[in-house]
Amino acid sequence: MLGIDPTKIAFFAEVLVSGLLSGVLYALVALGFVLIFKASGVFNFAQGAMVLVAGLALVRAFGWLEASMPFWLALPLAIIFAGAVMTGIAWAVERFVLRKLVNQTALTLFMATIGISFVLEGLGQQIFGAQVYKLDLGLPRDNLFALESLFDGGILLNKLDLWSAVLAAVLVAALVIFFQKTRMGRALRAVADDHSAAQSVGIPLTRVWFVVWTVAGLVAIAAASIWGSKVGVQFSLVFVSLKALPVIILGGLTSIPGAIVGGLLIGAGEKLAEVYLGPSVGGGIEQWFAYVVALVVLLVRPQGLFGDRIIERI
């Protein structure tokens, strides 16, 4: 720190931390992607729409329930309602789409998820409304200053962001444990490795698909509630969630640690780029920065940071 203005460092740290905090959210949505990709080989474009629907279901149910009962009761009920909605979606997707498209190419399945995404967006907005809804889950929103001993004045943090990060981190840990330690998690990994082998030892594919889509739906609720608290539940959540795509390209399509590290890197990278590079090119580069990073990764290291090397067989 010799010769560098400490306030500049503090500013840098602020930007970095706020980037990392949104990176945790990217990681969360990216986990949903990786989960579905690992277990069913589907590149799920509908993850963004799922976040939107989850958020809308949560915020509308919560608003309606809160009017007639105390907060501590309304919130869990609203979450349960949203969970039921996402489970229903998972069931419908498995029953009416995936099951009909068994053995189709990955490309067909991908296009199908685009179709799913449109259906969810349309239905979600038709049923739950299409405005911007404020979501207040009772998390503290005031600012606090950290590391005052290190920097003059400390660095400015928002408590909501911190809570979000803690919540997301807990969820990420829970998912990792689910994948590594539980019976269902092992079944999921088995399916990911080899569909027909998994089937032949008695793992029912359709149930596995249902479970991963449900879990991805629950992840979507978490992401939606955190984002919703920050910026309100609105259509743009779809595009924010889409950033999980470049995140998993960076991290490696099949890697859970990859999704986490990728999320953090992208989150921090795009904030820093916006603040430090943005002004010189007209701003707004957050919109594409993550994607261009993914593009470069594809060029230099197609399997991503943690992905499995792609071995071809014939």
Added chain:
Amino acid sequence: MTVMSAPMTFAVPSLCSPHAVSSGTPTDHAGAAACCLLEIDRVSLRFGGIKALNDVSFDIRSGEIRAIIGPNGAGKTSMLNCINGFYRPSSGHIVFEGVRRTHTRPSIAARGGIARTFQNVALFKGMTVLDNIMTGRALKIRSGILKQLIRFGPALSEEIEHRRKVEEIIEFLEIQAIRKTPVGKLPYGLQKRVELGRALAMEPRLLLLDEPMAGMNLEEKEDMSRFIVEVNRTYRTTITLIEHDIGVVMNLSDRIVVLDHGCKIADGTPAEIKSNQQVIEAYLGVGG
């Protein structure tokens, strides 16, 4: 031309069983070397800790039908994959028409005149039989994009020229009736025939056939054997094939290489292979 191949199993110390016998006599090799089309020189292939091929050497002479046999997992398909550049050998060389390479790319091998078919049919499922075989002509079509865009005059004549060649192959393989059927809709036996047709359309100098008769019934096998022999006779195409049906192999091939666990255990004429003790052991699982 210089003599390129010495009798290799004698010259090369092998990690495989010391009893490996090359039944071809030294004079045999010396005579053949002049027209040796392809030479496998101490090729090894490793996947992680697994040795798929271990110091394998043999040659393929111009104009012959050469069979590679062996139990499952012996490394037969890996050998073909090395020859046409789909795998890169961990060590050793492959000499094709006098050009020595450690590795190649499939598209380069194709340009060099190596065609192949696959164990599991690798056709273009969405395209018709005719179009599938026409893709085999891809390297020979010269018209540029602009000419193809206008598809008139020279480009069209060229297209027709190649169509005529392809129709000859269709006739040869007796699949005229299905020429406009998408291959995805064809039964397995016919798909294998179409795949052979696509390879033939490339007018290869070396044709690699990976289990051309797998999953076929007797009649289909007879048809396929007839096609293979005719291709070999009429076009003088050198053929290397992998096949499990020993009867077929013994009838068709001029010389046979036997692989087991990635090692060459025998090499020679059908008669010699038939009486080779090691081959019998490998197949019956005795001894080890």
Added chain:
Amino acid sequence: MFYREAGHFKDNYRADMATFPIREDRIGIITLLLIALVAIPLVHLAGIPPFAGDYFFNAILIPFLILAMAAIGLNLLAGYCGQISLGAGAFMGVGAYAAYNIAIRIPEMPLVLTFLLAGAVSALAGLAFGFPSLRIKGLYLAVATLAAQFFLDWAFLRMAWITNYSPSGSVSAPPLVFAGWHADTPVERYLVVLVFTIVVAWGASNLVRGNLGRQWMAIRDMDIAAEIIGIRPIQSKLTAFAISSFVLGLAGALWAFANLRSWEPYAFSIDRSFQLLFIVIIGGLGSIIGCFLGAAFILLLPLIVDAVPRWLSIPVPAGAGSNITLVVFGALILLTLIFEPHGLARIWGIAKHKLRRWPFPY
């Protein structure tokens, strides 16, 4: 009865390889061309509805033709070469802005040449974004093309020289003039677009039946096998990228000059990309005729979604229309993929097949 091959024997390969091997098809396409080129303008002059006013040309025919052309561009890449793209709209945008910049900076350039150059610029952009995807397979490409979409969206909005420093970001195209002929009225613009579309459709159908088209389809169906018969995947894919983007760019230039005439960057947003993808999927992946069927379908569907409740006098709350359209589009995609992966083009083919045998079932 009236439409069958019986009796038309082809005695040479040239006849068998013609664009329309069946005589009735040839008659059909010539009739269609005559209607499009001659009858529709005449009917318009005669003032017979629905061709009398400008509405039909502005709202249906011109967008239909340009979207069909753009869909051909996307279909070459996605349907024939199997490389999915979510950035088709952005490449239309590249064509539009390139044409705009060439036209205002070099006004003496003939407009046809301007459009072709715009296509070339778009082809270069396509190559630039297609390049990273060469090392990887199909699905990753979705992300690479999303990168193109979001980056180009941003560029159209923030790089001021692209819009010639227009303060609002919206620009107006110079008039459509070809060798002194002003194409100002909707019918004239329709004719311009029609001619371009016919040429593109004809060229594309030639390409896909030739060597290049077969190479693309080989890569789509099984890239490893394609490589083993000597096709260079990188080269073929790059050509597909370039030609696809060229057509998209040309369509974009026409969309800007002949359809919108003044536009904002939003005209080429990701919504446009999805619209094109839907046309291609519903119309039929790997089919030129499907692009036309799909484009007609996608343009008419919102009108139908709008009109059906009115006919049935079902009250529809305000704003529900667009949601219902979303759901219907999504559901149609799913239905198409599940029940008829080759889309309307296949349904059309089956209908022709049945007609060929009519009145006998076999």
